[in-house]
Amino acid sequence: EGRRPPRPPPCPPSCSCTQDTAFCVDSKAVPRNxxxxxxxxxxxxxxxxxxxxxxxxxxxxxxxLLLNSNKFTLIGDNAFxxxxxxxxxxxxxxxxxxxxxxxxxxxxxxxxxxxANNNLQTLPRDLFKPLDILSDLDLRGNTLACDCxxxxxxxxxxxTNTTVPAVFCSSPGHFEGQRIQDLxxxxxxxxxxxFVVHQVLPFQSVSAEPFTYAxxxxxxxxQPGASSCAILKWDYVERKLRDFDHIPAHSAVHCKPIVAQxxxxxxxxxxxxxxxxxxxxxxxDKFIKIQDIDSxxxxxxxxxxxxxxxxxxxxxxxxxxxxxxxxxxxxxxxxFYSHQALHAWHRDTDVEYVENxxxxxxxxxxxxxxxxIYQWNRAQKQFAPQGEVGEMLDVQMVKHxxxxxxxxxxxxxxxxxxxxxxxxxxxxxxxxxxxxxGSMVMQPFSVGQRQYLALGSxxxxxxxxxxxxxxxxxxxxQELLVQAPRAFRSVLAADVQLLLAxxxxxxxxxxxxxxxxxx
Numbered sequence: 001e002g003r004r005p006p007r008p009p010p011c012p013p014s015c016s017c018t019q020d021t022a023f024c025v026d027s028k029a030v031p032r033n034x035x036x037x038x039x040x041x042x043x044x045x046x047x048x049x050x051x052x053x054x055x056x057x058x059x060x061x062x063x064x065l066l067l068n069s070n071k072f073t074l075i076g077d078n079a080f081x082x083x084x085x086x087x088x089x090x091x092x093x094x095x096x097x098x099x100x101x102x103x104x105x106x107x108x109x110x111x112x113x114x115x116a117n118n119n120l121q122t123l124p125r126d127l128f129k130p131l132d133i134l135s136d137l138d139l140r141g142n143t144l145a146c147d148c149x150x151x152x153x154x155x156x157x158x159x160t161n162t163t164v165p166a167v168f169c170s171s172p173g174h175f176e177g178q179r180i181q182d183l184x185x186x187x188x189x190x191x192x193x194x195f196v197v198h199q200v201l202p203f204q205s206v207s208a209e210p211f212t213y214a215x216x217x218x219x220x221x222x223q224p225g226a227s228s229c230a231i232l233k234w235d236y237v238e239r240k241l242r243d244f245d246h247i248p249a250h251s252a253v254h255c256k257p258i259v260a261q262x263x264x265x266x267x268x269x270x271x272x273x274x275x276x277x278x279x280x281x282x283x284x285d286k287f288i289k290i291q292d293i294d295s296x297x298x299x300x301x302x303x304x305x306x307x308x309x310x311x312x313x314x315x316x317x318x319x320x321x322x323x324x325x326x327x328x329x330x331x332x333x334x335x336f337y338s339h340q341a342l343h344a345w346h347r348d349t350d351v352e353y354v355e356n357x358x359x360x361x362x363x364x365x366x367x368x369x370x371x372x373i374y375q376w377n378r379a380q381k382q383f384a385p386q387g388e389v390g391e392m393l394d395v396q397m398v399k400h401x402x403x404x405x406x407x408x409x410x411x412x413x414x415x416x417x418x419x420x421x422x423x424x425x426x427x428x429x430x431x432x433x434x435x436x437x438g439s440m441v442m443q444p445f446s447v448g449q450r451q452y453l454a455l456g457s458x459x460x461x462x463x464x465x466x467x468x469x470x471x472x473x474x475x476x477x478q479e480l481l482v483q484a485p486r487a488f489r490s491v492l493a494a495d496v497q498l499l500l501a502x503x504x505x506x507x508x509x510x511x512x513x514x515x516x517x518x519x
Contacts (some may be wrong), residue, residue, distance in 0.1 A: 009035035028402060030055045038473060039085075040064040050074045057082030069093040090114040090217070105130050106239040117141035121170075122149045134162050143170040146180060148190035148518035154183045157225055161482065190519040192452065193476055195464060195499055198239055198512035203230070205502035210491035211257040213264045213280070217493055218244060220266060221502060222252040229255035229268055231287075234493045241510065247278055247287050256304035260313040267293075267315055267336075277336055289398035291335050293317070295381070299324035307353040309360050309376060314339065318348040318364060326351060326364055328383065340382050350397040356407050356423065361386070363409070365395040371411065390428045392419065401444035403451055410453065412442030418455065420474065432473045434465075445490035447497050447513050452477070454499070456485035462501070482509055 012015035012031040015024035021040040022056040024031055028047045039061055046067075053076050056062060060082050072094040080086065080103075087109055093116075104110070110131050120142040128134060144150060146169035157164060157180065160189070163397035169175040175183070205221040212218070219241060229252055233244035249255065249268045256267040264280040266287065275298055277291040300321035307314055325344035329336040349369040354361045360376035362383055370392050374383035389409065397412040400423075407423040408431070414433040418436035421428040436442065438459035445452055451467035453474050462482045465474035483506035490513075491498050497513035 006442060011035070019311075032058060034059055036295045037061060042066040042068070043462060044069050046070040046072070050076065051075045051079045053078045054081040055079055059083075060085065062086050064088045066090040067092075067094070073098055075099055075103050078105050079103055081106045083107060085109055088112045091118070093117045093456065095119050099124060099127060101127060103124065103127065107131060108133075110134055114138040121145050122147075123153055125149075125152045128156065128160075128162075137162050137164045139167045140165055142167070144180065145169070145171045146175040146178070146183060147172065148188055150180070151185065151188045151190055151519035154180060154188075155185060157181055188519065190517055192516050192518060193447070194514050194516050195480060195511040196514055197509060198496070198498065199510040201232075201508040201510065203239065203508060204446065204504060204506065205230070205508045206252075206486040206504055207254045207339060208487050208489045208500040208502045209255060209257055210489055210500070211259055211264075213257075213259050214399070217491070218257070219489075219491070219500060220255040220257045221508065222249065222255045222269075224225065224249075224251050224253065224271075228252070229266060231266075236494055239493070239496055245287060245511070254304045256306055256315060258313060258331075260308045264289075265336070267304050267306075267317075269293075269298075269304050269317060271300060275301055291330075294327075294338060297325045297327050297338070297341065302348065302351045305351050305353050307360070310378075316342070316351050316362060318351040320347050320349055320367070322347060342374060343364060351397070352398045352400055354400045354407070361398075363398045363474060365398045365411075367394060369393065371395050371398050387426065390419075390430070397442055399442060399444055401446070401451060401453075403469065408444075410442045410444050412436060412439050412455070414439060418442050420453075422472075434463075434474070441485055441487055443488040445488065445499070452490075454480075454485075454488040454501075456482065456488070458484045462488075480509075480511065482506075 009017050009019055010033045014027040015022045015031055017035055019479040020037050022034050022038050023042045025044050026047055040057055041062055049071050062083050063085050077100045086107055089110055092114055095117040111133055116138045123147055152379045167180045169178050203223055204225050205223050207222040209220045220230045221230045223230055229247035229249045231245040232241040235242050249270055250273050251271040252268055252397050253271055254269040258265045266278045269275045274295045275293040276289050279290045280286040281288045298317050298319050300319055301317045302320040303318040305316050315329055318326045318327045326342045326348045328340040328342055330339040348364050350365040352363045362374040363371050365371045372391040373386045375386040376386045392411050394413055396413045396414050399410045401408050409421050409423055412418040417433045419430055421430050436455055439455055440455045441456040443454045453465040456462045461479040462485055464478040466477040468475050482501045482503055484504040485501055486504050487502050489500040499511040501509040
């Protein structure tokens with residue numbers, strides 16, 4: 001009696017199988033009922049596009065997996081989970097545009113990996129990190145973009161013992177056709193920055209003045225709608241600004257703190273009802289009004305600046321009324337007293353203190369003429385007129401910044417274009433014109449080595465620009481949604497770089513400057 005022939009191993013209809021191999025064509029899914037001892041699986045021209053998590057976990061003995069000439073576009077996280085014995089993985093001639101970081105997790109025995117001739121344009125950072133003993137990797141035939149997303153691969157290729165045939169960049173233009181193995185980390189400029197909302201202050205304000213007193217950081221904000229100068233204190237634990245005190249101010253346009261001779265003063269400039277000076281009284285822990293400011297000279301204040309010259313403290317108030325006078329005040333033992341009337345009857349809108357070549361100067365912007373420059377006369381201890389800034393009328397605000405040894409001015413206008421000029425001795429060289437209809441503030445500020453410019457608008461977004469040294473101009477960097485901004489002030493709070501953005505019509509915003517590694 002003859003024996004029955006051995007039963008053939010189980011095999012799906014789309015596959016041909018031996019005891020330990022399976023070759024599948026036109027499969028509609030990863031085949032399920034394969035021989036339990038199969039160690040080699042080949043899939044060609046599969047009729048599905050996605051390999052999902054643990055798709056092959058039911059055949060844990062696999063050592064060789066070839067996925068060739070299929071229509072795969074997506075390979076999910078942990079797609080090969082459970083294949084701890086897999087040594088050879090070939091995924092070739094597909095249309096896989098991207099892989100996830102965890103695609104190859106769990107393949108601790110993999111020695112050979114081919115991703116040749118797919119449509120890969122980038123590779124997620126540390127994609128090959130789980131492959132501890134990988135000896136051969138093939139990335140040829142892809143369209144890899146050699147941008148910051150691929151920087152990690154350049155670093156990995158420098159340090160790995162894995163054999164990798166030459167791979168070429170498809171973009172950007174200056175790298176096109178270049179071997180990735182020939183790139184160095186210095187070829188990539190991947191560090192950028194961003195301004196993100198750190199805190200929303202639930203009130204409107206028109207000025208912000210950070211200051212340090214008794215080793216703590218504070219901010220003074222003028223709140224005309226709330227009839228107050230709000231003093232906020234930085235909480236180093238919560239990393240937030242918190243209420244500290246309020247100075248009554250019925251129509252405040254500027255609250256200027258001055259820390260002089262270990263005393264804290266606040267100049268409260270008001271549109272109506274006069275302007276005043278307060279001092280912090282440490283015996284009762286509150287602000288005490290110590291002075292009225294002459295209302296015959298200061299009728300409609302618009303800006304306050306404070307500074308030291310030869311060890312003495314001064315502040316200057318720009319007055320925007322037809323009958324007022326921009327005035328300088330000096331601190332003596334008993335308070336601040338009128339020192340000099342500077343610029344009468346010109347409806348001044350802003351004043352800026354600048355030290356240029358060791359010489360103290362004031363630049364006063366006016367509604368009726370070009371910005372006027374005053375220079376300090378050391379013998380007379382007064383400012384004397386020196387000239388004008390170009391042919392710029394209706395300048396709303398003047399601010400300065402320095403890059404290396406060069407001095408620059410930012411001249412903002414509410415109607416018309418704002419300008420950036422370089423200050424060269426007695427002349428001003430126009431470098432850039434910026435559209436600025438509706439702008440009440442144009443504030444340069446620096447963070448580390450980066451020079452920024454915030455250009456606000458009552459009609460659109462605030463534009464933040466970044467200075468390009470080689471081109472000697474600002475380039476658009478970011479848009480901020482601040483309604484009717486009236487100031488921008490940068491301040492370092494411990495390790496947090498803040499940008500204060502007072503708003504005349506909405507909540508005051510506090511942005512945080514963050515460094516972003518695009519790689």
